[in-house]
Amino acid sequence: MVVPEQSGRPTETVSRNAVVPAKPYPAVTVPPHDPPHTHPPHVTEPRSRRWPLLVALAVGLVIIAGVLYRQPWKATSAIVTVEVVAPGPITRVLAINGRIAALRSVDVKSTVAGTLTARMAQEGDIVQRGAVLATLDDTSQTAAVRQSIAALEQAQVAQTQAGEALDRAEALRENVSRMVLEDARHAMVRADQEVGRLRALVDQAQFLLTKFSIVAPIAGTVLKRNVDPGQVVDPSTPLFTLADLSDLVVETNVDELYATQIKAGMPALLQLTGATATQAGHVTFVAPVVDAGTGGLAVKIAFDTPQSAPVGLTVTANIIVDRQDKAISAPRAAIVTTGQDHSVFVVTADGKAHKMPVTVIDWPAERLLVTDGLKPSDRLIVDANGLADGKSVKVKER
Structure with a gap:
């Protein structure tokens, strides 16, 4: 019970039976528990981030609309170009390149060794058969000729003496022995044989002397000169290339794929480099052997009319292999090749x-x-690329 004091302040009175509260313990700090997970408040995205999504959605709708419009799952007709098959004239031509060459051409060499002198033919010179193209120093061979002639003259003197001795022996037949007469006869035979032997040596020496002059084996033009004056040459050294330019041909090679179809006598059209007109010609030579290294067959084509052109000039040749008045042909693009x-x-x-x-x-x-x-009136598709048997097609109007 609370009794107010005289001072006017309240006072506390404790009853005997009242329970006195215990003194509180010191405060203990307890760590706070994690607050329960809560979603953040909804935040509205900015309007600028919505545009890419809207654009992608629009593009997708356009693509889907295009696919639905075209309907690629439905079969479509291929547009093709055709030609009506009809027999007509056809010419099979083999176009190749060749070069001008002389029909007769030789490499001139020396048959003896020696040193070339200053007298030599020049490239481009036109020479006749037997004309001197070059000379070798013949000093030693000239001396050998003189020696052989001297030996022959000496043998001829001995021959004369043996003849005179035989004449005397025969005149004195009654006064000489048979042995002396036989010896005179044998001496005469030996003298005659020696003269014959030495005369042959003279002929040989003189013949070798002619070999020191290099002469043209044919009439023609000097195409090449491979040596110079003062050079030492031997029989293996090529000196000149000589050709008869009055009779020209075209030399070429044909691939072995067509080797069995090229025959001598086939006509050809020839066009020289730098010329606009074509010249008629014909195949004159077909090699019987294919070059194993190149796989080519050597062929020569002659001009029907004589031509004047430098050797080595490139010529375009069209060999006419076959001509037919009525034949069926097809564009190469129309033909499908599978193996053979x-x-x-x-x-x-x-x-x-x-x-x-x-x-x-x-x-x-x-x-x-x-x-x-193929038969006439067939409608041939000129380009077979991408086609399949049974595919629907639509003919393109030309």
Whole structure:
């Protein structure tokens, strides 16, 4: 019970039976628990971040609309160009390059060794057969000729003496022995044989002396001179190249793929480099052997009319291998080759591509000769790229 004091301040009175509160313990600090997870408040994205999403969505809708419009899962017709098969004239031509060459050309060499003197023919000189092209120093051979002549003259003197002795022996036949007469006869035979031997040596020495003059074996033009005065040469050294330019041919090589189809006598059209007109010619030579190193077959083509051109000039030659008035041909792009088999596509009445096997003569040309498989009035697809048998096609109007 609280009784106010006289001072007017309240006072506390403790009853005997009242419980006195215990003295509090010191405060203990307890770590706070993690607050429960709470979602952050919703934040509205800025409007600028929505544009890429909207653009991507619009592009996707356009793509889907295009696919739905085109409907690629449905079969479409391929647009093709056709030509109606019709027999006509065809010429198979093999186009190759060759070079001008002389029909008769020789490399001139010396048959003896020696030193060349200053007298020599020049490149471009026109010479006749037997004309001197060069000379070798013949000092030693001239001396050998003189020696052989001197030996022959000495032997001739001995021959004369043996003849006189034989005449005397025969005149004195009755007064000389038979042995003396026989010896005189044998001496005369030996003298005659020696004269014959030495005369042959003189002929040989004089013949060798002529070899010190290099002469032209044929009439023609000096194309090359490979040596100079003062040079020592031997029989293996080529001195000159001589050619007859009045009769020119075209030398070329044909690939072995066509070796069995090139024959002598085939006509050809020849065009010289730098000329606009073509010249008629014909194949005159076909080598019987293919060069194993190059795989080429040597061929020579002659001009029907004589030509004047420098040796080595490039010539374009078109050899006419075959001519037919009525034959079926097809563009190379229309032919499908699988291994050794060939086929083409034709358009059927129901508008589909039909694959047909054909037999062709493969040739380096834009159109190939078809010998079997196609017939007149067939509608041939000129480009078979991307086609399949039975594919629907639509003919493109030309």
